[in-house]
Amino acid sequence: xxxxxxxxxxxxxxxxxxxxxxxxxxxKPDWLSRAIARAGVMPQDEAQEAIQAGRxxxxxxxVKQPLAPVPPGATxxxxxxxxxxxxxxxxxxxxxxAELLTSTVxxxxxxxxxxxxxPQLPPDLARFTWHAVGRLDRGTxxxxxxTNDEKLVAHVTSPDxxxxxxxxxxxFSEADEExxxxxxxxxxxxxxxxxxxTVRLRDAHTVEVTVTEGRNHQVKxxxxxxxxxxxxxxxEAVGGVELDVAESGFRLLSDAEVTEGLRYPLPPAPG
Ligand code: URA
Numbered sequence: 001x002x003x004x005x006x007x008x009x010x011x012x013x014x015x016x017x018x019x020x021x022x023x024x025x026x027x028k029p030d031w032l033s034r035a036i037a038r039a040g041v042m043p044q045d046e047a048q049e050a051i052q053a054g055r056x057x058x059x060x061x062x063v064k065q066p067l068a069p070v071p072p073g074a075t076x077x078x079x080x081x082x083x084x085x086x087x088x089x090x091x092x093x094x095x096x097x098a099e100l101l102t103s104t105v106x107x108x109x110x111x112x113x114x115x116x117x118x119p120q121l122p123p124d125l126a127r128f129t130w131h132a133v134g135r136l137d138r139g140t141x142x143x144x145x146x147t148n149d150e151k152l153v154a155h156v157t158s159p160d161x162x163x164x165x166x167x168x169x170x171x172f173s174e175a176d177e178e179x180x181x182x183x184x185x186x187x188x189x190x191x192x193x194x195x196x197x198t199v200r201l202r203d204a205h206t207v208e209v210t211v212t213e214g215r216n217h218q219v220k221x222x223x224x225x226x227x228x229x230x231x232x233x234x235x236e237a238v239g240g241v242e243l244d245v246a247e248s249g250f251r252l253l254s255d256a257e258v259t260e261g262l263r264y265p266l267p268p269a270p271g
Contacts, residue, residue: 032056033066035076037129039083040090040148044129047078055079089149089266090128091253092117095245096144098232102135113144116248125252133157133238134214142167142235143243145262146250155264156238162212163263164198166237167219171228174204179226183209189221197222205231239263 030038036047036056048066050056056063057077058070070076076083094117096102103112113132133145134157147153155161186196198210207228209219220230236243240261245251258264 030070031066032058032063032068032070032076034129035070036078036083038087038148039076040087040128041078041083042127050078087128087148089152089258089264090125090147091133091149091152091258091262092125092130092146092250093241093243093245093253094144094146094250095243095247096136096141097247098139098141101138102132102144104132117146117250120250136235137217137220137233140233140235141247142233143238143241144235145238145241145253152258152262152264156262157214159213161263163239164210164212164237165214165235165239166208166210168202168234168236169207169209169219169223169228169230170232171205171207171223172231173228175201175207175228176204177201179228180207182226183222187222187225189215189218189225191215194218194222208236 032051033044033047036042036050037044041047042050047056051066052064054062054064055078058068059074094113096113097116099111100116101109101112103109103114109115114130117130118126128148130146130148131150131153133147133153136142136144145156156163180199180201183197183199187194194215195212200208202208207223209222211218211222215221219233223230238261241253241257253261255266259266
């Protein structure tokens with residue numbers, strides 16, 4: 001009998017409904033397929049299949065529901081092999097070409113960044129579930145980070161982290177110091193004031209803009225607001241991580257780049 005695959009991304013509510021308040025004040029449980037993917041054993045869709053095939057146990061009992069909550073401290077085994085307790089945080093720097101959509105995990109459709117990134121990954125990286133760290137518009141090129149650690153996504157994209165993101169925009173009209181000055185002072189956009197940006201004119205049609213937030217279409221809207229509509233946009237750096245791979249290529253960041261470049265503390269390596 002074929003079993004209908006479970007709906008994706010509904011586990012938090014499932015965990016809540018199963019026993020409201022049960023996890024209050026404690027670490028929240030992960031759900032089974034996600035716990036396996038987070039541990040870097042296999043991607044989440046493969047984990048779902050392994051669970052439904054009866055290959056996974058939690059504390060010694062076979063569990064066939066991919067969305068079953070995994071209590072903190074539980075021992076999960078896949079084909080008899082226990083999950084490593086904590087997956088290492090990994091971050092990839094990808095050079096996004098134009099005309100690819102930054103989709104969310106689970107939407108690895110044709111025309112998305114995943115279509116170009118995933119086939120390149122060696123087996124030791126392909127086993128993780130990769131999340132894009134923020135978004136770039138379809139036409140925007142440049143540095144797009146991916147990670148297996150959702151907390152790192154939240155850290156890098158939070159405006160509170162104030163991690164600088166450096167863009168270079170090619171603009172239709174001629175830019176000059178007077179036109180870009182309001183960007184340095186801090187502009188008011190439809191969704192509220194934006195923080196002052198660091199702006200440098202590289203030439204009359206090329207403007208470097210560094211922002212410490214990441215709102216939708218922020219750089220284009222900022223430049224549009226000062227009469228400099230954007231023809232092309234490219235991201236050169238996120239925090240201390242500079243784009244240094246060829247278009248469509250990727251590389252794995254070192255732990256030092258993650259801790260210093262992205263200001264994200266990592267636990268000390270075991271041993
Ligand atoms: N700002 C934009 O306007 N677009 C992007 O893709 C990124 C930042």
